[in-house]
Amino acid sequence: MSQWLVELIVPDHAVAIFQNAVEPFAEAVTAFEVPGTTLWRVAAYAEAAPERGALEAALAVAALGTGVAVPAISVGALPDRDWLAENRRNLPPLVVGRWYIHGSHVAAPAPAGATPLRIDAGLAFGAGSHESTRGCLLALDRLARRRRFHRPLDLGCGSGILALAMARRWHVPVLAVDVDLVAVRTTRRNAEANGVARHVHVMVGDRVPPRDVVVHRGGHDLIMANILARPLIGLAPTIARALAPGGTVVLSGILRTQQDAVIAAYRAQGLALRDRVTVGDWPTLIMARRPGGRRGQS
Numbered sequence: 001m002s003q004w005l006v007e008l009i010v011p012d013h014a015v016a017i018f019q020n021a022v023e024p025f026a027e028a029v030t031a032f033e034v035p036g037t038t039l040w041r042v043a044a045y046a047e048a049a050p051e052r053g054a055l056e057a058a059l060a061v062a063a064l065g066t067g068v069a070v071p072a073i074s075v076g077a078l079p080d081r082d083w084l085a086e087n088r089r090n091l092p093p094l095v096v097g098r099w100y101i102h103g104s105h106v107a108a109p110a111p112a113g114a115t116p117l118r119i120d121a122g123l124a125f126g127a128g129s130h131e132s133t134r135g136c137l138l139a140l141d142r143l144a145r146r147r148r149f150h151r152p153l154d155l156g157c158g159s160g161i162l163a164l165a166m167a168r169r170w171h172v173p174v175l176a177v178d179v180d181l182v183a184v185r186t187t188r189r190n191a192e193a194n195g196v197a198r199h200v201h202v203m204v205g206d207r208v209p210p211r212d213v214v215v216h217r218g219g220h221d222l223i224m225a226n227i228l229a230r231p232l233i234g235l236a237p238t239i240a241r242a243l244a245p246g247g248t249v250v251l252s253g254i255l256r257t258q259q260d261a262v263i264a265a266y267r268a269q270g271l272a273l274r275d276r277v278t279v280g281d282w283p284t285l286i287m288a289r290r291p292g293g294r295r296g297q298s
Contacts, residue, residue: 006044006055007074013255013281014066015040015130016228021062025050031129050075066255096134097141099165104193115168118193119161132252135277135284136162136226139250142275143222143286144169153177153242155225155235160187160200162224167196175220176202219244225251226284229258233265240269243289248274252284259283 006026010018012033019029019042026044033040052075063070093102100114110116140162143149150172154163157176160183167174176187184204191200221244225232232251239249249271254262256278263273266287275286 003078004046004049005074005076005078006046006050008042008059008071009034009039010042010071011066011068012038012040012131014062014068015042016132016253017062017066018042018059018071020228021058022055024058025055033129045078049077094129094134096137099137099141101161115165116194117161117164117168119159119164119190131279131282132226132254132284133161135279135282136224136250136252137165138279139252139275139277139284139286140165140169140224142277143248143250149222149248151220151244152222152224153220155223155239156227156231157187157202158183158226160190160202162226163187163200163202164190164194164196166222166224167191167199168194171199174200176200178202178204180204219247221247223247223249225249226253228253229255229262232262236265236269240266240271240289243271246289248286248288250284250286252282254283254285256281256283259285263287 006022008018008022015031019031022042022044023029026046028045029042031040031042055073055075056070059073060070093100093106093108095111095114098113098115100110100116101119102110102116103120104118148170149166150170152163152166152170152172152174154160154166154174154176157163157178160176163174163176166172178184178187181204184202187200187202188197191197191202220242223239223243225235225239232254243249249266251262251266263285271287271289273285274288277284277286
């Protein structure tokens, strides 16, 4: 079967937002840096030609939300080849803090002292290349040097990369949640491939977290949420209620210009900013409950 390719070039700080914009029109969405620039190529693969008017409208909304010009788009039919597999083969391994992130096509061993995570680029967001994901992994490294966590939660797990990293680091049960069934299936596959399936428990729901999530008694001591600013702000009361006393929240998917609003939303829930990891234009916020702060206060 022939496939259709939609391509656009966007600034690095807008990659995740434009990926989300084209996702409803495609079966797979990937993104790659344009060498020597601060630009990224977003490539979406569809089984049928997307409706151009609807696609352009979605990109216009994304552009408005990021403050950039609407990118030019290229839409064309492709010959019968596995383009997603080819993109996977072209994705180089990454070293992010203690983590060595690689696809199944990479045979080379991990560098000395690095922990390998096998993640193939695919339908779910989070192969480690985006600044928000790298920021989360660096934040996780920083936190792991300070304490051990026992009840972690990965909200909006995508490919499951953060859940896998927490399971590899602490060998404890990790709850991974996403609203997208594809992400849930991808996380389960990646957990199997990385030998942590018995530790990573994956759930799907119609919101994050799902209504039927059973939170650990006393709450989660670490919640990682690499989503986007607007849903993070809306989820602040829910996340605060799920957080254990003395717990830590890692928030990412946020632009520099959005971080003050996110911080304010969580301060209103009794949390304080403890640390920050910034990669490019994407800050990752590390927040914790203030002494005496109540769970889910408003």
